[in-house]
Amino acid sequence: xxxxxxxxxxxxxxxxxxxxxxxxxxxxxxxxxxxxxxxxxxxxxxxxxxxxxxxxxxxxxxxxxxxxxxxxxxxxxxxxxxxxxxxxxxxxxxxxxxxxxxxxxxxxxxxxxxxxxxxxxxxxxxxxxxxxxxxxxxxxxxxxxxxxxxxxxxxxxxxxxxxxxxxxxxxxxxxxxxxxxxxxxxxxxxxxxxxxxxxxxxxxxxxxxxxxxxxxxxxxxxxxxxxxxxxxxxxxxxxxxxxxxxxxxxxxxxxxxxxxxxxxxxxxxxxxxxxxxxxxxxxxxxxxxxxxxxxxxxxxxxxxx
Numbered sequence: 001x002x003x004x005x006x007x008x009x010x011x012x013x014x015x016x017x018x019x020x021x022x023x024x025x026x027x028x029x030x031x032x033x034x035x036x037x038x039x040x041x042x043x044x045x046x047x048x049x050x051x052x053x054x055x056x057x058x059x060x061x062x063x064x065x066x067x068x069x070x071x072x073x074x075x076x077x078x079x080x081x082x083x084x085x086x087x088x089x090x091x092x093x094x095x096x097x098x099x100x101x102x103x104x105x106x107x108x109x110x111x112x113x114x115x116x117x118x119x120x121x122x123x124x125x126x127x128x129x130x131x132x133x134x135x136x137x138x139x140x141x142x143x144x145x146x147x148x149x150x151x152x153x154x155x156x157x158x159x160x161x162x163x164x165x166x167x168x169x170x171x172x173x174x175x176x177x178x179x180x181x182x183x184x185x186x187x188x189x190x191x192x193x194x195x196x197x198x199x200x201x202x203x204x205x206x207x208x209x210x211x212x213x214x215x216x217x218x219x220x221x222x223x224x225x226x227x228x229x230x231x232x233x234x235x236x237x238x239x240x241x242x243x244x245x246x247x248x249x250x251x252x253x254x255x256x257x258x259x260x261x262x263x264x265x266x267x268x269x270x271x272x273x274x275x276x277x278x279x280x281x282x283x284x285x286x287x288x289x290x291x292x293x294x295x296x297x298x299x300x301x302x303x304x305x
Contacts, residue, residue, distance in 0.1 A: 022248040040094030044086040045235045096120035130170035195248040207234040
């Protein structure tokens, strides 16, 4: 399918459309989306499991006093630093790469895991700075009166997409996110809340059996392995579900741009211009031989609409 044909299927969506399209878009692009997330979250999860196994081994054995305090403190510090590197570098990079990949598939283009990371790596500094600034502002708002912090969190929901897709610096992306969210604030709140609730419920349902595993009576020396297994499986569930919320956020982002700026018309005009043509004036439906206007071609997102 040509890029020009793909543009016609970009349209405004309601809450139900966004939820349905989010699940289907992820389901039919499961491999590349999950691969992008796993590259960053695999080391993060490994560090968490190692830390859990280490501390559980010490305290379940009942001999923490026999461990050298400096060794214990040094090991804890090493884990903290390793986690900080993962969460401040690998995870933001994966988030940016996933945003780029979701956008490409939504617009009907092909994607590759390596290509996604190559495109986003130059934007990593802006992504990290945006995360720090938006988190700090939301935190300060929460300290002030709770509600401002929640409002700030919603208003800055599109900051990272704007850094990645809009090629903006952190501050400009925050300003741009604020403008988009303000256009239909309550739709942003409702959509993101329902997405979070949906992912949370599914995650709790899938993770519950692995939480119950820890209640199995086993010898003390095997309890560490049991807790590590339980934590690992619950972490895996979160890794698998995480892209759903990001997919929904990107679809909401484009929905706001379509409604506020006519993004679908901009895409069509740009495509036609690149192909050296012109955008011809379309007859109104009442002037057509058939009063039913022709259906536009569909975008190829990897699944049937």
